Amino acid sequence: MATKLAALVVLVAFLAGPAACEGTYICFNGWLRLPSILDKLLCPRGSGTRREPVPSPSGSGLSYGYYSTSCPSAEKIVKEAVKKAVDENPGIGAGLVRLFFHDCFVRGCDASVLLNTTNSNNETEREGLPNMNSLRGFEVIDEAKTAIEAACNNTVSCADIVAFAARDASYFLSNGSINIPMPGGRYDGRESFASETDQLPGPFSNVAELNASFAAKGFTLDEMVTLSGAHTIGRARCMFFSSRFSEMNQTYAANLRAECSNNGDTNVNQDSVTSNVLDKQYYQNVIDNKVLFTSDAVLNSTETRTQVIDNADKPGEWERKFEKAMEKMGKIKGDQQGLEIRKVCWRVNNVGQY
Ligand code: HEM
Structure with a gap:
């Protein structure tokens, strides 16, 4: 029954579009915004992931240059x-x-x-x-x-x-x-x-939810912050952030509002400074309040703020951590x-x- 109701609400939330979700709350592992009363009803904290966490990284059976003999090209x-x-x-x-x-x-x-x-x-x-x-x-x-x-x-x-x-x-x-x-x-x-796919963290997640989602796959809080740096490239749809224009740097938000022009399906660059370069700019954007999602902005929280500042300031630090986390x-x-x-x-x- 709850599942059917949730499916209905999900459908309505999507059909209604971002405007209908202004001032609403978050649910479904951070992928949807629902009115807070429904969220409390349908999504008690931690209920977003139905399956038990899979085993943490082990990597047994993998090796470097694995195809060097069997398929060198x-x-x-x-x-x-x-x-x-x-x-x-x-x-x-x-x-x-x-x-x-x-x-x-x-x-x-x-x-x-x-x-x-x-x-x-x-x-x-x-x-x-x-x-x-x-x-x-x-x-x-x-x-x-x-x-x-x-x-x-x-x-x-x-x-x-x-x-x-x-x-x-x-x-x-x-x-x-x-x-x-x-x-x-x-x-x-x-x-x-x-x-x-509800095991994937959603854009409306807070730090605790992000941490839980990454920990379920064997990652630390610092690795979660490190991997989030991938949001220095690529694009994202307005439906995932148009509810939080008022929380962003206002010049940045004004540009985004214009780009989105009330269409939740419009795509914008995730990093407005160096949009196509995989670099540490993301962390400066987090500090400057020029990031799209709740899940990006919350990295300014006390639990993760130090990592953000380190990644933004220390040359090469984030790049080396990103290499390790992606390998993991x-x-x-x-x-x-x-x-x-x-x-x-x-x-x-x-x-x-x-
Ligand atoms: C921390 C939790 C994360 C959340 C909540 C999240 C959420 C999202 C969302 C909502 C989008 C936009 C999708 C769309 O508009 O269709 C996106 C884009 C993207 N994400 Fe994440 N993501 C997270 C972590 C990661 C990680 C760990 C990576 C890779 C290591 C990553 C790489 C990307 C990239 C590269 C894009 C742009 C894709 C493109 O332009 O095609 N994200 N993410």
Whole structure:
């Protein structure tokens, strides 16, 4: 009953658009704003995540240069595909960094985020609220996979391609300043459920909720702050921040209001200063109150303020921490990994059997 009611409210909140949500409260693991009374009713604190946390990063079975004998050209092929895409549109690089995060946080890094809907499963992760009409970069993964299959078939997993692509996008978008050591050896999963994307932190989350969400995947509070720095690239839709214009730096908010012009689907740059560069500018933006989401702005809280100032001030500090945290992200394991090397990244092998 509560689930049905929640679904109805979610639908209404979305159909009503951001204006209807002014002055409202937050729910569904921070992905939706609901009137406070409904929030209290439907979303007692901590209820956003239905599944038990998956095991924390272990990384067993992964190694660096994993394909150096079995498919020596694999990592080079991915790098070239990413370079071409980022040169054409840096936003796709941002999409690839996010794709990796959204893959690894749900069922571990198993490329479950890439699976298209099928007759038997019309609700894969791609249809989940955080992903639908939002994730991008799929075509780069497909292009790399096609070239890799031609060079050495049935050898390189889609999950590894996603991880290498995030590493390479980070490298190119940081102009070579960020070089993530990324092992290979992941396998592709065979299951993907939209409902499980509620494990991803939402833009209306406070520090405690962000901390809980990252801790469930084995990350510390400092690593959460470090990874949030990825919001120095890419774009975001107005529906996720138009309720908090009054809380932002007012010059910044005025520009955003004009860009959004009451359309929740409009995209704006996450970092208005160095929009296409993966750098520590995000932390200065947090300090200056020139960030989009509640989940960005709350990093000014006492628990995380020191890390924000350090990351903003100390050259190289954030970059090294980001490399380590992204490598760690690549080691998140789900409980059902190690199943196959997909032939095509958006569907499981032997699909006819299912
Ligand atoms: C801390 C909790 C986080 C929250 C609440 C959050 C939420 C969001 C939201 C709502 C968007 C905009 C989506 C849209 O408008 O369609 C976004 C974009 C983005 N996020 Fe996060 N995110 C978080 C952490 C991360 C992490 C850990 C990474 C990567 C390491 C990341 C990378 C990105 C990137 C690169 C974009 C822009 C994507 C693009 O332009 O295609 N985010 N995030």
